[in-house]
Amino acid sequence: MIPAPTVSTLDGNTFVVSDTAGDIDASPTEPNGLFSWDTRYLSRWILTVNGSRLRPLSTDDLHYFETRFFLVPGTGTVYVDATYSVIRQRAVVDGFRETLTILNHADNPIDLTVRIDAGADFADLFEVKDHLKKKGKYYTRVDHRLLLGYERDTYRRETLISTTSPADLDDDGLTYTVHLDPHTSWTTEIQVETSLWGWAANQAAHHRITSDEDTAHTRRDMETELQRWLEEAPKLECDWEPLKHTYRRSLTDLAALRFAPMTAGKRSLPAAGLPWFMTMFGRDSILTSLQALPFVPSLAATTLAELGARQGSRIDDFRDEDPGKILHEMRYGELTAFEERPHSPYYGSADATPLFITLLDEYERWSGDTRLAADLEFEARAAINWIDQYADLRGDGYIWYQTRNPETGLENQCWKDSWDSISYHDGTLPGFPRATCELQGYAYDAKRRAARLARDVWKDPSWAAQLEKQAADLKARFNRDFWIEDQKYYALALDADGNKVDALGSNIGHLLWSGIVERTRAKHIVDHLLGPRLYSGWGIRTLAEGEARYNPVGYHVGTVWPFDNSFIAWGLRRYGYKKEAARVAAGILDAAEYFNGRLPEAFCGYERTVTKYPVPYPTACSPQAWSTGTPLLLLGTMLGLQAVGPHLVVDPALPMGIGHLALLDVPGRWGHRDAYGRGRFQIRAEDRRKLRPQLSPLETVVNRREQR
Secondary structure, X not given: OOOOOEEEEEOOOEEEEEOOOOOEEOOOOOOOEEEEOOEEEEOEEEEEEOOEEEEEEEEEEEEOOEEEEEEEEOOOOOOOOXXXXXXXXXXXXOOEEEEEEEEEXXXXXXXXEEEEEEEOOOOEHHHHHXXXXXXXXXXXXXXXXXXXXXXXXXXXEEEXXXXXXXXXEEXXXXXXXXXXXXXXXXXXEXXXXXXXXXXXXXXXXXXXXXXXXXXXXXXXXXXXXHHHHHHHXXXXXXXXXXXXXXXXXXXHHHHHOEEOOOOXXXXXXXXXXXXXXXXXXXXXXXXXHHHHOOOOOHHHHHHHHHHHHOOOOOOEOOOOEOOOXXXXXXXXXXXXXXXXXXXXXXXXXXXXXXXXXXXXXXXXXXXXXXXHHHHOHHHHHHHHHHHHHHOOOOOOOOOOEOOOOOOOOOXXXXXXXXXXOOOOOOOOOOOOOEEEHHHHHHHHHHHHHHHHHHHHOOXXXXXXXXXXXXXXXXXXXXXXXXXXXXXXXXXOEEOOOOOEEOOOEOXXXXXXHHOOOOHHHHHHHHHHHOOOOOEOOOOEEOEOEOEOOOOOOOOOOOOEOHHHHHHHHHHHHHOOOHHHHHHHHHHHHHHHHHOOOOOOOOEOOOOHHHHOOOOEOOOOOOOEHHHHOHHHHHHHHHHOXXXXXXXXXXOOEEEOOOOEEEEEEEEEOOEEEXXXXXXXXXXXXXXXXXXXXXXXXXXXXXXXXXXX
């Protein structure tokens, strides 16, 4: 059995991925190591005692930034007790700080040779993913510290390793000679620091190892900050205990995934996810901010400000950049620095731009922060102009995408961005450009929301009327051009010739969220979403069973994505399908219990009655931002939370098994308000576990009377 990795992270800028013994032994293609700003600063960090590696007894995640490993020597047999044990405690603080403690349990003294092998390949994350070789040179310096370095022209990255106990340092690590009397212990502190520019530029700030008091103070600050983060979020009261655990886990993981861009000061926004995407992502940061708005609205404010500051301003084929376009991904590693990758930033996303306007409007509705909405008027107008001028590649009024960088640009620039995610029913792939259906829904929603802002905030009623007319025209054309009459659903996309790409996928659920679906057709869409081809019992699949490319273990062709389901549930509520929304919420939240409250990026699309539990997708990011935000949006959906003028409107519809649900102190332009929902039926936790394989969350309780 391969041990599960242990992940620690700090503010989204620095994180560690190791095995359950705390060791890092990364091959060039494995995402293990100490990473910061898209570079791996440690690829080897292996603890041995007397030449042998240790066995883990347990691993405790103390906080998202701190982990403790309990280790013993490998005795070769279960019948031999360990005479000593090792406690390895690691906190990710400006690199990481590791406290190593060895306890002698024997009646005799022992002499040990304790060794840490250290190495750094300084791999760019793209080099790890794409199996690429380095082009620069490595260097090592040893004095009272060990410095590992890499340089290529003016590009330099360094790792500095210091210790509080006497050690023999060499180019490959540290060695301690330890004598322990009976029933005594030995402790040392090791600090690993990272530098983007080399220590010469920061020598004054790094002339010594951080003191124990400094590190303890930093830890306390982080613990206090996390506690404040949790206390400021709405309080959840519920009679289903696993939901409480999932809620707290989501808030904690969201804190861990905060990313502070270099220009944001102490403000942060959601990074996309570990281990590959700890950076600013336009689409992911926007959608996660939407999910978290009723809980931590500050994330949305930072996301809007930072994405607006980096909005496209020119035509750049290498970066797929256009004026007004919102970035897709921002990177800071070597390949980006030498323009071997276009991520400085890269703009290959067709949905981030309309979604930017969606978030701006929703944020203003919730927060009442008209100042930010006013400040971003120019950016919002530029985004609308991008939709009308640059995204309409065929001149028919739709958003289309096609990369102008065939070497490193993304082929699919919708959220299903893998190569085979957009296909016809028979499995063939359409050519480019492509216009996926949900992009048109996002454009419709963006124009409706921009119209409201134009009228209420920017005081431009004539432009508001123009936007509303454009949105209405788009809705009429879309319902004509994308509808497949004999199948009773909307095409997944239009191909380069304007023909319908006829596969059935979860994209149609996003159409409900955007509001572009004609009311008379909504029932057909709902029947497909909750029908056996798309709905697995745990959630709605990305591609329907029966499509030629359907694969329950395929990334975008049959797996269940929690974030996808959360927005579909939101859309079901928009069209009045409360029971169906609660059914989707119940399936996903049931799945969360099996993942110990942490929903992964995706899980397999097997039928629930077949597997009895959600099967993990093998390479899913976890934690991942919009999966972390999923329980938050589902809570808001079950309670029917809406910001209407100065009021918080509550319209609950709870799945069977939740007797009562309350969110206390929901923040917004109204100050703080409480939201309650109550059900008619209640199932004890032990009965729920027994019934889970058969339990249908279709029966729901709708109670509009208890609102506040």
